[in-house]
Amino acid sequence: MLPISDHSSPEKPKTPTKSLDRKNSNSFSFSYIQTLIYHPRSCLILLILILQILIIYASLSLPISSFSLHRSLPAEITTVSLNSTELCPNGKVYIYDIPESFNKEFLYKCKELSPWGSRCGTFSNNGLGKKFTAVANVVPKSVVNAWYRTDQFALEIIFHDRMVNYKCRTNEPGLATAFYIPFYAGLAVGKYLWSSNYTAKDRDYHCEMILKWVQEQPYWNRSNGWDHFISMGRITWDFRRTKDGDWGSKCIYLPGMRNITRLLIERNSWDYFDVGVPYPTGFHPSSANEVKIWQDFVNGRRRRTLYCFAGATRGFIKNDFRGLLLRQCYADSEKCSVVNCGGSKCSNDTAAILETFLNSDFCLQPRGDSFTRRSIFDCMIAGSIPVFFWKRTAYYQYEWFLPDEPMSYSVFIDRNEVENGTSIRSVLEKFSEEEVKKMRAKVVEYIPKLVYAKPNKGLNDGMKDAFDIAVEGVLKRVKEQEGGYKW
Known part of the structure; x- marks a missing residue:
């Protein structure tokens, strides 16, 4: 942009000018044009002001997305761009x-x-x-x-x-x-x-x-x-x-x-x-309402047995801990239900495991072929309280998905104590009805975090x-x- 001169105005033109007649538009236009022609400094200032006004007006008229660094965003991205922080804060x-x-x-x-x-x-x-x-x-x-x-x-x-x-x-x-x-x-x-x-x-x-x-x-x-x-x-x-x-x-x-x-x-x-x-x-709800229906169902379920175990022995493992749990459970049939999964009895198309978990206050969860097993989640989705024997089975595994306080939703019995003769029934019967109810409520509360939705x-x-x-x-x-x- 050229600088505006600080010198005095140019010499007046020798050509006479007409007086301004406000009632005569032609006279006004002619006089105005003369002013612009013979006063370049005033003309330059006026043009600058007009240009600034046009720029401001144009900026206010443009859509917000026009200022994006990515002007060719897909439709789905453009749709959420205005509220991306709110919709996707992370x-x-x-x-x-x-x-x-x-x-x-x-x-x-x-x-x-x-x-x-x-x-x-x-x-x-x-x-x-x-x-x-x-x-x-x-x-x-x-x-x-x-x-x-x-x-x-x-x-x-x-x-x-x-x-x-x-x-x-x-x-x-x-x-x-x-x-x-x-x-x-x-x-x-x-x-x-x-x-x-x-x-x-x-x-x-x-x-x-x-x-x-x-x-x-x-x-x-x-x-x-x-x-x-x-x-x-x-x-x-x-x-x-x-x-x-x-x-x-x-x-x-x-x-x-x-x-x-x-x-x-x-x-x-x-x-x-x-x-x-x-x-x-196996549970893949299609809406929050289906989750709530299921939560109400398992929370209000009448449970007939104190605890249960679903699994199979590992005969090739010396002193197999699962075998020990099965023996305790069989010997305590009044308080414990067993689903023996030997062979293919517990494939994904049987309802026996789900029904057993739904009928039991507690479910025994030893380690599987590795430290964890799917049964942990089958058990909790049914509203049954898991009993762990290795801390690595859940406590050191699923921190993002389970409560911070392990004892708020589960029971831990060291496997060495069981191997040395501790009765699982005696440990579980020490929990009052109110304590069991409170733990179950915590399990049920976390069900949404343990499932993968269907839609x-x-x-x-x-x-x-x-x-x-x-x-x-x-x-x-x-x-x-x-x-x-x-x-």
């Missing part, structure tokens, strides 16, 4: 569009996932499995359609389906707080675990390839993986092989996996990047399920991690 998630050979292709070839037969029915309905019709005479009719024969290893399929429709998903990686890798790690290694025909290289192949693919993406270098996460549908020990001849893959020990947060049904309690999330159960958009009325808790937890820790991306 940030948004970007889903990598990985090759189908790392996820969907496993489902296309579901007949090859197990040496014992097809898994197509098991992983149908986006991982929920087939309808659980056997519970029709056990659960209220209003929620019978919320029950499925869900496999305990279906987490990564269920999680992926929910993530695709997550309210805080973004299609713009530059807007993302965290990055989700939809790799089906459990299915990728599962088919190789039970046959000697496969090598350690076979078990590692898919994990090595997906990590190579992810590390070639531009946003990996933003924080060297600190803001990336994955759901893995098996226990952590299936991915922690140290020697080629041992069980599982070495996926978690691969360098690229080091900083990635891993959502697992059982975690290594000493690994910060392992996060324990609930095993998938791919989750529950309504602000109720959060296990998926919501897990993803929000990841987003929060990404912002808190030292060395992570700083906004």
